[in-house]
Amino acid sequence: MDTISAVSAVSSVSEKSHVRWETQWSEGLHIGDKFDVGKPSPALLKEIAEGRVPAGTALVPGCGRGYDVYALAAADRVATGMELAPTAVESARAFAGSADCTCTALDNARFQSGNFFDVTDAYDFVYDYTFLCALSPSIRLDWATQMGRVVKEGGLLMTLIFPINPARPADEGPPFPVTLELLEELLLPQGFEKLQLEMLSSDLCHPGRDGAPGSRIHAASGIGRWRKL
Numbered sequence: 001m002d003t004i005s006a007v008s009a010v011s012s013v014s015e016k017s018h019v020r021w022e023t024q025w026s027e028g029l030h031i032g033d034k035f036d037v038g039k040p041s042p043a044l045l046k047e048i049a050e051g052r053v054p055a056g057t058a059l060v061p062g063c064g065r066g067y068d069v070y071a072l073a074a075a076d077r078v079a080t081g082m083e084l085a086p087t088a089v090e091s092a093r094a095f096a097g098s099a100d101c102t103c104t105a106l107d108n109a110r111f112q113s114g115n116f117f118d119v120t121d122a123y124d125f126v127y128d129y130t131f132l133c134a135l136s137p138s139i140r141l142d143w144a145t146q147m148g149r150v151v152k153e154g155g156l157l158m159t160l161i162f163p164i165n166p167a168r169p170a171d172e173g174p175p176f177p178v179t180l181e182l183l184e185e186l187l188l189p190q191g192f193e194k195l196q197l198e199m200l201s202s203d204l205c206h207p208g209r210d211g212a213p214g215s216r217i218h219a220a221s222g223i224g225r226w227r228k229l
Contacts (some may be wrong), residue, residue, distance in 0.1 A: 015136040016117045031065065039100070039131055040071035042173070043160060044206040048072065052225075054156060056124035056169065061116040062131035065090030066109070070101055072145040073109035080123075085149070086113045095218060122152040132183075133175035136224055140186060148190030158225070159183055160200070162209055163219030183224050192226040199223075218224040 031038050047053050048071060055076035060069050063081030069092065072079035083089050092111045095101050104111055116131070132143055151157050165177050180197050188194065200221040202210040211220030 011175055012133075015139050016142065021107075037067070040067045040204075041198065041204075041206065043200060044068055044127065044129070044158070046204060047158065052156075052159075053056060053077070054124045057127040058127065059119070059121075059123040059150060060127045060129075061119075062128075062134055063092060063111070064088060066111060067095075068127060068129065069111065070095070070103035070106075071124075073103050073105045075105050075108070078108045078126075081109075082114050082116055082119070083087070083110045084112070084113070084115060088184050089113045100149075113170045116150075117146055119146070119150050120184075122150055122155070124155045126151050126155070126157045127147050128157070130162055130175060132159070133162060133173065133180060135174075135176070137171065137176055140160060140182075144186035144190050147187065149227070151192075151226075153156050153228055155228050156195075157224075157226040157228065159187075159188070159224040161222035161224060164199070164211070164222055167218035177219070180222050180224070183222075185225055191229050193229050194224070195227055196223060196225040 035173050044065045055074075058077055058080075060072070060073045060081045062078065063069050063083055065088070066081045067126060069081035072078070081089075081092055081102075083092070089111045096103070096106055096109070126147065128147075132140070135143055147157060148204040161183055163175050164178055164179060180199070184194060184197060200210070201221045204211070204223075205221045205227065208220045209219065
């Protein structure tokens with residue numbers, strides 16, 4: 001049995017709906033605290049600016065305060081952010097009134113409290129950034145299987161892969177360490193075609209997520225782009 005299958009064998013429903021996230025948000029998670037990065041991903045903004053994000057529908061599981069959802073929302077694209085934590089959804093909706101929110105299509109930025117593993121709709125574009133690494137390694141196969149369902153045929157999945165740090169124990173997290181190879185191992189069997197898989201340059205990382213010494217987690221980031229066949 002390979003490593004992924006072994007950890008999947010001990011998967012539990014509780015890990016798909018863990019209370020840790022609502023606990024952290026309800027205790028008061030401010031902009032820039034802990035895993036809140038305070039702004040959209042530079043890598044995602046580059047994809048949008050260069051026309052590599054399709055129109056239609058987009059899903060951001062584990063969207064947090066919704067920075068990337070607001071970046072994705074456009075006249076020709078409805079972006080939905082999903083969060084287990086109801087307090088996170090409230091914070092994301094409230095961010096629309098912030099001076100830092102530059103979304104030009106607020107009506108197309110939507111948020112809902114729910115479980116990614118229960119989603120039955122399929123989307124033209126799905127964006128995963130620190131969602132996979134927030135999940136216990138025991139349910140990574142479930143994550144991959146569900147990704148195979150929620151991305152439309154011909155649709156795109158973008159994964160920002162963090163934290164890449166081989167020195168950190170695999171069972172220490174969240175965030176749980178990940179690798180480029182892990183994403184390939186998970187997604188190719190689900191019918192995804194690899195379009196891009198590489199380390200992310202420093203200028204496209206959030207501060208402290210490029211592997212440079214001195215960051216809180218001291219881990220690097222990668223990028224993967226995948227098409228559902």
